[in-house]
Each structure stands twice: as C-alpha cells, then as structure tokens.
Amino acid sequence: MDADSDAKVGFRPLYVQVREELKRHLSSGRWQPGAMLPSEHELARELGVSQGTVRKALDELTADRILVRRQGRGTFVAEFEESRILFQFFRLRPNAGERLFPVSRIRRRPSGPATATEGAALRIEPGTKVWRIARQRLHGPNVILWETIAVPADRFAGFEDVAEFPNIYQLYAHRWGITITSASEQLRAVSADKTDADELGCPVGSPLLRIERVAFDINKVPVEYRDSRCRTDQMYYSSDLT
Amino acid sequence: MDADSDAKVGFRPLYVQVREELKRHLSSGRWQPGAMLPSEHELARELGVSQGTVRKALDELTADRILVRRQGRGTFVAEFEESRILFQFFRLRPNAGERLFPVSRIRRRPSGPATATEGAALRIEPGTKVWRIARQRLHGPNVILWETIAVPADRFAGFEDVAEFPNIYQLYAHRWGITITSASEQLRAVSADKTDADELGCPVGSPLLRIERVAFDINKVPVEYRDSRCRTDQMYYSSDLT
DNA sequence: CAGTGGTCTAGACCACGTA
DNA sequence: ACGTGGTCTAGACCACTGT
Structure with a gap:
C-alpha cells in the first residue's frame, strides 16, 4: 500500500x-x-x-x-438480521399497530428467458435465463402484496429448488455469497387486474401501489429485479428525504 | 469550549x-x-x-x-438551488425524456384551523390557525399532481398574500429564515375522486399516488405538511434504499 | 484489567481554485 | 503565490465491553 x-x-x-x-x-x-x-x-x-x-x-x-x-x-x-431488513429494505408500515416481519408464501416459479425489462434492469442480454419466484407477503393474517422476483440463473445455481426461507437476502448471502447493500425503487399507482385481485383478495380495478426494485451487491452490480403490487388500505410506503 | x-x-x-x-x-x-x-x-x-x-x-x-x-x-x-430541489425533494421522474423543474400554479388558499391530521403532523393543537395553498404542478405542459400545503400561521407571518414563487423552500429560507433540511413521506395508492379528476384531467376512479409529506427545519421541528395526488402514467416516484 | 473502538491534538504536506 | 479544504501521520488519552 x-x-x-x-x-x-x-x-x-x-x-x-x-x-x-x-x-x-x-x-x-x-x-x-x-x-x-x-x-x-x-x-x-x-x-x-x-x-x-x-x-x-x-x-x-x-x-x-x-x-x-x-x-x-x-x-x-454486517449481517441481515431481521431488524435490518425490516427497516432498510421493507418500507411498508401498518397504519396502526405493531410492525411485523412480513411472512412470505411461494406461489409459483415461472422461470424462463429474461424479458426486455429484466434484461435492462439486471444488465444481461434479454433471453438469458433467469430464475423467478412469485410469492405473497403477509402482515399477520392479511396478504398485503404479491411480487415476482427475478435473478440471473448463472449467479444463482440451484435457485430453482430452494424451499421456503425466512429472508431471501440472508439466503443470497449464505448460499451464494452475494450481499445486497442497496436498492433502487420505482413506484406507481396502478389498477388491480384479474391476477392482482386473485392474489390480494381485492376487487378488480382497485388502486394498488406497484413497486419495481433493482437490488445491488457490494460492487453495485444489479443482482435482483422484483415487481410488487401492494394494497395500501392498511399499510403505507415510507420514504425519508434527507 | x-x-x-x-x-x-x-x-x-x-x-x-x-x-x-x-x-x-x-x-x-x-x-x-x-x-x-x-x-x-x-x-x-x-x-x-x-x-x-x-x-x-x-x-x-x-x-x-x-x-x-x-x-x-x-x-x-447550503442554498436551495434548482438542482438540489430537483434531486433531493422532488422524487417524481419522467418515464422518458428530460427531467424538468416542476412549474407550479396556485389554485386556492383555503386557510383555516388545523385539522387533526395537520395538528399531529405539525405538532400543534388542532384548531390552531394554518395557512394553506392548493396548487398544481406541471411537467412541461402536463399537470402531473395537485397538492395542498399547510404551514403554522404563527411561524409564517404574511404567508397569506405571497404571490407565485419559483421554489417554495427557497421562499421559506429567504422570507422567514426557515431552512428545510429533511422530510418524511407516506405513500399510498388511491382512486381519483371528483376534485382529483378536475385538477388532474383524469377520469374519476383512476389510480393516483397519494403522498403525505412532513418537512422539518434544521432543528428537526416539523414546519410543513403537504398532501399530494399524482398521476403516474407518465411519471414515477423514485426511492433509493441505502 | 486488557483489548477494542472513539476522540483529540499538532503538525506536515497535497490538491484545487483564484488572483 | 496564496488561501482554502483534503489527506496522512504518530501518539495520547477516553469510553465501552468482556474476562
């Protein structure tokens, strides 16, 4: 040196x-x-x-x-303890009552070639294989969001048959040595379509918060793209401008 | 010392x-x-x-x-140059094209006693007088949001007859010596009501992003509450998790 | 008590902007 | 050439944690 x-x-x-x-x-x-x-x-x-x-x-x-x-x-x-995830990466908070760790429930694994959006977000060629997981997340007994997570297949060998996990970023760290250190989100208000209504138990056409996230590793390389649809009747998204 | x-x-x-x-x-x-x-x-x-x-x-x-x-x-x-506002406090970005400084157009001044929400946000007794301004904000020729801003009357003498201004936080600094250094926002997806539809030129029932903001001065005292409704067909809200 | 991070000092030198 | 912030050093001492 x-x-x-x-x-x-x-x-x-x-x-x-x-x-x-x-x-x-x-x-x-x-x-x-x-x-x-x-x-x-x-x-x-x-x-x-x-x-x-x-x-x-x-x-x-x-x-x-x-x-x-x-x-x-x-x-x-640094590790991914529950509290860190809860504060740093999970920005939905209940309007009233205790903050809970969002339990997840895997629904499908629609892996396949990367879409144009995923390719751009993950900086890989569209068509390159990505693993995907579609899951619901719950606050207590209520489904508050559902989302699809996509990761490049070549960096996540064996992702296709992972079982339920308490915390996906902890899983990335322990199993593939990939530490998520930052993420960038784009938020929009959208209308619930049929799939949204089924997953979230809300009427078609009701307003949902759509969150697109790109998560980055320690070297600022994008490693995950996720697209979430959230009910915001009992929860809100918290953002701090500093 | x-x-x-x-x-x-x-x-x-x-x-x-x-x-x-x-x-x-x-x-x-x-x-x-x-x-x-x-x-x-x-x-x-x-x-x-x-x-x-x-x-x-x-x-x-x-x-x-x-x-x-x-x-x-x-x-x-530090001053409130255009670029700082644009990056730090205005989180809406166009899906495509240039980022523009959001021009504002004052619509009404519905000042009066603070509501319960405003009182809680500004840490004042509900019923205490607040000045309010309702305005639209434009991205180029398009109205992208409308909002109501409330400030405690006792800290903003003469607020009721301020004319149009390019940048409200700059105005706070120059006229009342109040510097906004941070803010906290709550985001939800809502359906457009009649007023929203009129202000934004969108159909009743279309999904809007609602942003409630509390802004703080250098001593972390809340000095402004605002409630915005945004169209997110051409724009999105950007949030960085670090 | 030993070991760790946290604070504080005094001084040297470097990089940058302006005159 | 000068004044500013930025880097780097060597060493002292303080506060906190566990043994």
Missing part, C-alpha cells in the same frame, strides 16, 4: 485504496458475514498505513452498512 | 458541542444561505479546539446538506 503507487495518474487517496482493498477481501469471502475484523491497529500494520487512515476507510464502509462497529467489542461484517 | 465542561454527566464529544454551536449560529442567522464560513483554522482558533475537531463537525453538517464544502474555495451555507 504505497501512497505514491499511482501519484500522477488521477490521484486516489490512501484511504480509498484501503477501502477498496478491504472490499476485495469482503467480496472474496476472507471475512464472512458476522465475522470480526482485525483491530484498527492490526490492519494498519498489515497495510503499512496509519491507524487514522484505516479508520477513515472503516468509517465509510460502516456508513454503507457493509460493516458494523461496536465500541469495546470490535468491527464486524 | 471546554472539553471537561460536562465530563461526568453523559459525556458529549467535543466535536458534537462544536457542531451544535455552529448550528446555533446557522439558525440564529449569523451566517445566511450562500455565505462563506470562516476557514477551519480560524474556527478552530475561535472555539479553542484543534482543526481536526472542527473538521469533524463540519463534515457532519456537510453530510446533512446544511453546509457545502468546495476544495480550494471554502465552506458555504
């Missing part, structure tokens, strides 16, 4: 190089989710930089929720 | 105290939007702390978009 290694061309601060080096270790699997990293001083010694520089790199990875730091304990690779 | 001033009780890091001190200067109007702050070294001397500590405080205020820093130029109080 030499400060002058790319001095003239571009100029990348040392801490950026450290951050990218740590990211490489993370995506290569040197440190698994939940594992504790070496201490700041130890990393600084390993990499030949000062402790303050390592700290700046670790702070940025913490801001991206890739790491979790706990004073007195250490620095850990 | 004494590091030991509240040693036993709680413990607040020095940089937090510096940050709050700077915030006080900002909300008291010592530094107006667009103004340049003293340099890091000068602030450090003024406050009797090291430059690194000032830097940490400034970095946090920059992360909250309260300040803007430009290498080689200085540190400035």
